[in-house]
Amino acid sequence: MSERSPLDRCPGLLRPFVADDGALVRLRMPGGRVAVSVLREVVEIAAAHGAPVVQVTSRGNLQLRALPNPLPLAVIEAVEATGLLPSASHExxxxxxxxxxxxxxxxxxxxxxxxxxxxxxxxxxxxxxxxxxxxxxxxxxxxxxxxxxxxxxxxxxxxxxxxxxxxxxxxxxxxxxxxxxxxxxxxxxxxxxxxxxxxxxxxxxxxxxxSTAVAAAPLVPGVVGTDLVAGVPLGMLTLQHVEALAEAADEVVITPWRSLVVPSGAARVESLRSAGLVTEPEGPWARISACVGAPSCRRTTVPTLDLARSAAETVASRRLTATQDVHVVGCERRCGTGASDRVLVAPPTVDDVVAALTTTVPTATAATRGEQ
Ligand code: SF4
The missing domain is CATH 3.30.413 (Sulfite Reductase Hemoprotein; domain 1)
Structure with a gap:
């Protein structure tokens, strides 16, 4: 195979992707295991230089966005200091x-x-x-x-x-x-x-x-033995989340389902829920995800995250039952689609998203293209 084409746009720290809201950096987390102290450092770097949240992606990686372009050396050095870049060539x-x-x-x-x-x-x-x-x-x-x-x-x-x-x-x-x-x-x-x-x-x-591998279903938020699978609403990890995690564990495991496994976290359900993490499988926040959409992505005018937030809040306030996993995207590229998600492409209204969450009417699914 010849040297990888520049069309391979998967970002890293040393090769950011430039989105409409600025430079985007992706940090790989092999196996997902990470110290909570490192997570805190990453969220603080994000807040100091770009969006004050860290995205947990559909491949269990972390993303910082809305960073300056070109990426300041200070950001690169700060991330390197966390130990999350052990190889520049293979990141x-x-x-x-x-x-x-x-x-x-x-x-x-x-x-x-x-x-x-x-x-x-x-x-x-x-x-x-x-x-x-x-x-x-x-x-x-x-x-x-x-x-x-x-x-x-x-x-x-x-x-x-x-x-x-x-x-x-x-x-x-x-x-x-x-x-x-x-x-x-x-x-x-x-x-x-x-x-x-x-x-x-x-x-x-x-x-x-x-030989076909037989796969288990993705983990859903909730207690598993003494551990807790804590969902990250819309995959947006905040400093408040991390501070609550620090009270519960020294390290966590990032999953590819926008959640974290908190070892021995079953004893900390209340505090983690109070911090905004999702601790039960029922409810809309355990069921909905979205690509970043507008205004961060130039490929759409649909504010996917706002639609998803409004739909989740509507389902909760109307005491409806969320029965389907729904991923809201702004265009046919369908970034961040999970293997078993139902995909809503550019839904025009909040009610459309609510309907998809709460009914069993089939909605198109498709292969994941980008990672988010
Ligand atoms: S699915 Fe489309 S709108 Fe959403 S982030 Fe990907 S390219 Fe942008």
Whole structure:
């Protein structure tokens, strides 16, 4: 594969995307685990230089937006000081999901991240290329990954690339995932961004047999054992949220579903709810998400976030029951669409969004294009 085309616009710290509201920076969080103190630093950097919130994206990454363009050196240095940029060359390819409740996977995630960064050729992976690592729970296998590894016991697991796979022992999982990614970099034709873009006889699939990963449903807000899955309303993490999280835990796990797993957070439900996080699966805030829309994005005039907020407040005030996961977008690019979301493209009114949240009338879904 030739050097990655400039059309690969997935942003990073060192290569921001310039939106209508300013520069946008995305920080990768392999496996999602992050110290709350680091989250606080990131929110403070955002507030000091741009929008006073940090977006939690549909790939479990963090985004700062409305930053000055060009990006001041002070922002780059402040983010580097948090430790979230261990590799300048590979920052945009460290897209690694991991089952958020499976802490046993931490060493595997860390080993794979290190192996990814240690291989210079993998800096050429597209920013859209996604890895997923799960355990027997099959969590995160619901997402649109390119290469996945599911460890099913101490000595067994399966490597997947698209709808193909083969048995791989955990001790060899890192090497196996790196090898598939290398074959993609070396053989994928121009214009292929993901495994699903490859022809069936691609060398990427060598040695793999038809094998479809069985995926678990995304985690929803609520208590899981002693932990808490806390939803982040519209994916916008605030300083108030982070301050409440700091009272509850030293570290949290960012999920690809605009939520955070708070270890032992079941004992802190009230304070986290009071801070504005979503702590129950029922209710509109657990069901609705939106792309950033107008005025931040030049592709639409639809204020998607305002529509979503108004719809959630309307559902709550009318005591309606939210029955559907709805993602509001401003255009057909459908940024941030989750794998199981119903998508509303440029809904004209708040009532349209309310209706989609509270009825079972089918609404179009489509493949995720951009990450938000
Ligand atoms: S879906 Fe369209 S309007 Fe929304 S952020 Fe993406 S490009 Fe912009």
């Amino acid at each position: 945009r390819v460290r897209n690694i999901l991991a089952a958020p409740l499976a802490r046993d996977l931490d060493p595997l995630v860390a080993s794979f991240d290190a192996a990814l960064r240690a291989e210079p050729r993998l800096a050429q992976l597209p920013g859209r290329f996604l890895f997923a690592i799960s355990d027997a729970s099959a969590s995160v296998l619901s997402e649109r990954w390119d290469v996945a590894y599911q460890q099913t016991s101490e000595r067994s697991g399966t490597l997947y690339a698209g709808r193909l796979g083969r048995e791989v022992a955990p001790a060899h999982a890192v090497r196996a995932m790196v090898d598939v990614a290398l074959r993609f970099v070396e053989t994928a034709p121009d214009g292929a961004w993901n495994v699903c873009d490859l022809p069936s006889d691609s060398p990427v699939f060598e040695g793999l047999e038809p």
